[in-house]
Amino acid sequence: MRYSGFRVIKEALTGHKGWTPAWRDASPQADYDYVIIGGGGHGLAAAYYLAAQFGGKRIAVLEKGWIGGGNVGRNTTIIRSNYMLDGNEPFYEFSLKLWEGLEQELNYNAMVSQRGILNLVHSDAQRDGARRRGNAMILNGSDAELLDTEGVRKLYPFLNFDNARFPIKGGLLHRRGGTVRHDAVAWGYARGADQLGVDIIQNCEVTGFRIENGKVKGVETSRGYIGAKKVASSVAGSSSRVMSLAGLRLPIESHVLQAFVSEGLKPTIPGVITFGAGHFYCSQSDKGGLVFGGDIDGYNSYAQRGNLPVVEDVVESGVALIPALGRVRLLRGWGGIMDMSMDGTPFIDRTPIDGLYFNGGWCYGGFKATPAAGWCLAHLLATDTPHETATAYRLDRFRTGHIVDEKGQGAQPNLH
Amino acid sequence: MIINHPLLGPRDAAEFVYLGDAGLIDRPDWQADDAAQAFHDYMYLRDNPAGLHRELWFHEQGDRSWLVVTRNTVTHEITNVELARDVAIAQGRGQ
Numbered sequence: 076m077r078y079s080g081f082r083v084i085k086e087a088l089t090g091h092k093g094w095t096p097a098w099r100d101a102s103p104q105a106d107y108d109y110v111i112i113g114g115g116g117h118g119l120a121a122a123y124y125l126a127a128q129f130g131g132k133r134i135a136v137l138e139k140g141w142i143g144g145g146n147v148g149r150n151t152t153i154i155r156s157n158y159m160l161d162g163n164e165p166f167y168e169f170s171l172k173l174w175e176g177l178e179q180e181l182n183y184n185a186m187v188s189q190r191g192i193l194n195l196v197h198s199d200a201q202r203d204g205a206r207r208r209g210n211a212m213i214l215n216g217s218d219a220e221l222l223d224t225e226g227v228r229k230l231y232p233f234l235n236f237d238n239a240r241f242p243i244k245g246g247l248l249h250r251r252g253g254t255v256r257h258d259a260v261a262w263g264y265a266r267g268a269d270q271l272g273v274d275i276i277q278n279c280e281v282t283g284f285r286i287e288n289g290k291v292k293g294v295e296t297s298r299g300y301i302g303a304k305k306v307a308s309s310v311a312g313s314s315s316r317v318m319s320l321a322g323l324r325l326p327i328e329s330h331v332l333q334a335f336v337s338e339g340l341k342p343t344i345p346g347v348i349t350f351g352a353g354h355f356y357c358s359q360s361d362k363g364g365l366v367f368g369g370d371i372d373g374y375n376s377y378a379q380r381g382n383l384p385v386v387e388d389v390v391e392s393g394v395a396l397i398p399a400l401g402r403v404r405l406l407r408g409w410g411g412i413m414d415m416s417m418d419g420t421p422f423i424d425r426t427p428i429d430g431l432y433f434n435g436g437w438c439y440g441g442f443k444a445t446p447a448a449g450w451c452l453a454h455l456l457a458t459d460t461p462h463e464t465a466t467a468y469r470l471d472r473f474r475t476g477h478i479v480d481e482k483g484q485g486a487q488p489n490l491h
Numbered sequence: 492m493i494i495n496h497p498l499l500g501p502r503d504a505a506e507f508v509y510l511g512d513a514g515l516i517d518r519p520d521w522q523a524d525d526a527a528q529a530f531h532d533y534m535y536l537r538d539n540p541a542g543l544h545r546e547l548w549f550h551e552q553g554d555r556s557w558l559v560v561t562r563n564t565v566t567h568e569i570t571n572v573e574l575a576r577d578v579a580i581a582q583g584r585g586q
Contacts, residue, residue, distance in 0.1 A: 315539035326535040374509045375564045377541040382507040417535045473535040485533050
C-alpha cells in the first residue's frame with residue numbers, strides 16, 4: 076500500500092477500514108542467502124538497501140524481541156555530519172544525504188527535521204578547534220558556520236551568556252543537522268524491506284552459529300536452525316555477546332548511556348544545542364518534551380538503566396547552560412546499552428570467519444549513521460568489499476595501527 | 492552504587508573512577524616472542540561479559556587505592572571488593 080494525502084482522506088471517509096499491516100509477520104524458512112541478526116535501524120536498513128540497491132534475494136532479519144524495541148527506540152534522535160577525521164566525515168556526510176532523501180525513498184513520514192545543530196565554544200582554544208573541524212566538514216561536502224557570541228545570542232537568547240567560568244564565545248552551527256522521529260525510521264525501513272520480499276522474523280533469538288571449516292553455514296535460533304550463505308551481526312550493545320557465540324573477542328565494552336525527557340512545553344528550543352564545557356545536549360521533540368542527555372555512566376553495563384550521579388551531572392550541566400531549565404520537571408529517563416569501541420569509531424567489516432560479517436561498535440553515534448551503516452553493510456555483504464566511505468571501519472585496525480580516534484582518548488572506551 | 496572498600500567501608504561509587512576489566516593487571520611480558528600479539532590482545536580486546544565482571548576502580552576522591560570489584564553487569568550488584576595490590580601479589584606480580 077502506498078501512503079499519500081489522498082489515501083488519508085479516502086480512509087478518513089471510509090472509517091479507516093482499508094489500512095493493512097505495514098509488514099508481514101514472517102516465519103523463518105529453512106535457509107536464506109543472507110541472514111541479518113538484529114532488527115534495529117541498522118539491520119533493517121541493511122536488509123532494505125541489500126534488496127533495493129544490490130539486488131539481494133532471500134534475505135531475513137532476525138530480531139530477538141520486536142523491531143524498533145532496541146537502541147533505535149532508545150536514542151535522542153539526532154542526525155548530523157559534523158565529524159573531523161577523514162575516516163569518519165565522508166561516511167556521516169553520506170548518511171546525512173541519505174536522511175535527506177529518506178522519506179521520499181521509503182514513502183514513509185520519518186519527520187526528518189533539519190533544524191540545525193549548534194556546538195557551543197567557551198574558550199579561544201575551543202573556537203580554534205571548532206574552526207578546524209568546520210573546515211574539515213566543508214572540505215568533505217558538509218556545511219558549517221562559525222558564529223560569534225552575538226550570532227549565538229540571536230539564535231538562542233536564553234542561554235547563560237554571563238557565566239564567569241564558561242562564557243559563551245560562539246559556536247559551530249551545522250544547519251543541515253537535526254532530528255528524526257526514531258521509531259518511524261525502524262518502521263519505514265521495515266515496511267520498505269518487507270515490500271521487497273525481506274522476511275522480518277521477530278521473537279527469534281540467535282543462540283549459536285554453525286561454523287564448518289572456518290565458514291559459516293547458518294545460525295541456531297530460538298525458532299530452530301536457519302541456514303544462510305552469509306550472516307551479518309548488527310546488534311550494537313550486545314555485539315560482544317553475539318560474536319562470542321562464534322568464538323570472537325571484540326575491541327568493545329558495553330556501557331550504559333542515559334537520556335531524559337522533560338514534561339511537554341510550548342516551542343522553546345528550535346534546534347539542537349550542545350554545551351562545550353560539560354557533556355550536555357538538548358533538543359525539543361515535536362510533542363514538546365525537551366530531550367537531553369550527556370555522558371555514559373562509565374562502567375561496563377548491560378542493565379539498560381543507569382545511576383544517579385550521571386543524572387545529577389547532566390542536569391547540572393543543563394541548568395548551567397540554560398538556567399530556565401531549573402523550572403522544568405523531568406518526565407522520564409532511560410538507559411541504552413552502547414558498544415563502546417577502543418577508539419570511539421565503529422566497525423563494518425568481514426570477520427576471520429568466512430561468510431560472517433560484523434556491524435557494531437557505534438558508541439553513542441549509531442542512530443545518525445543508520446542509513447549509511449545499512450547501505451555500507453549491504454555493500455559489504457553483496458560485494459565483499461567495503462563501501463568507499465567505510466574503508467576505515469576495519470576490525471583489525473588496532474593491529475595495523477590505523478585507528479580513527481576522533482576524541483584522541485586512546486584505548487579507554489568509557490572516555491569516548 | 493555503593494562500593495564496600497576493604498579498608499574504608501561502604502563508599503559511594505561516585506568517589507571512584509573506572510578503568511575496566513581486571514585482566515589489565517596481567518600486563519604481558521614485553522620480551523616474549525609473541526609480545527606484539529599479546530599486547531594487542533591485552534590493550535584492545537575484551538571479554539565484555541553480561542554477568543559477573545571483575546574490574547578495576549580507583550578511589551580518586553578517597554585513599555587513592557586501586558580496587559578489584561566483582562560486579563554483575565546485568566544487575567549492577569557488587570558481590571566482592573578486594574585491594575588490587577592483594578590480587579596482584581596473589582598472582583605473583585609486583586615483585
